[in-house]
Amino acid sequence: MKARGLALPRIDPARCTGCGWCVAVCPPHVLSLHPQGRVKISALDDADGCTGCALCAVRCPFDAITMLRRQALAQSADEV
Ligand code: SF4
Numbered sequence: 150m151k152a153r154g155l156a157l158p159r160i161d162p163a164r165c166t167g168c169g170w171c172v173a174v175c176p177p178h179v180l181s182l183h184p185q186g187r188v189k190i191s192a193l194d195d196a197d198g199c200t201g202c203a204l205c206a207v208r209c210p211f212d213a214i215t216m217l218r219r220q221a222l223a224q225s226a227d228e229v
């Protein structure tokens with residue numbers, strides 16, 4: 150059974166440099182770098198596999214990751 154954390158990382162593509170630190174530090178390996186034009190940016194591949202540990206947000210040297218509560222994310226998705 151997958152661990153399901155209360156929060157998920159939101160990655161700001163404008164701040165992400167594609168350095169890959171978050172990918173390297175994520176224990177369940179649910180982040181990866183995705184090509185976006187000529188650069189790569191980090192993305193969450195498996196939200197259900199994310200434990201909400203926030204290691205990725207702590208490790209990011211560019212403050213590109215914010216942890217948001219799943220409930221808040223669901224509500225903002227409803228509002229779109
Ligand atoms: S650690 Fe931060 S800047 Fe580096 S790839 Fe991850 S989100 Fe992007």
Ligand code: SF4
Nearest residue numbers: 175199200202203205
């Ligand atoms: S919060 Fe933890 S489990 Fe979720 S993506 Fe970040 S490092 Fe991985």
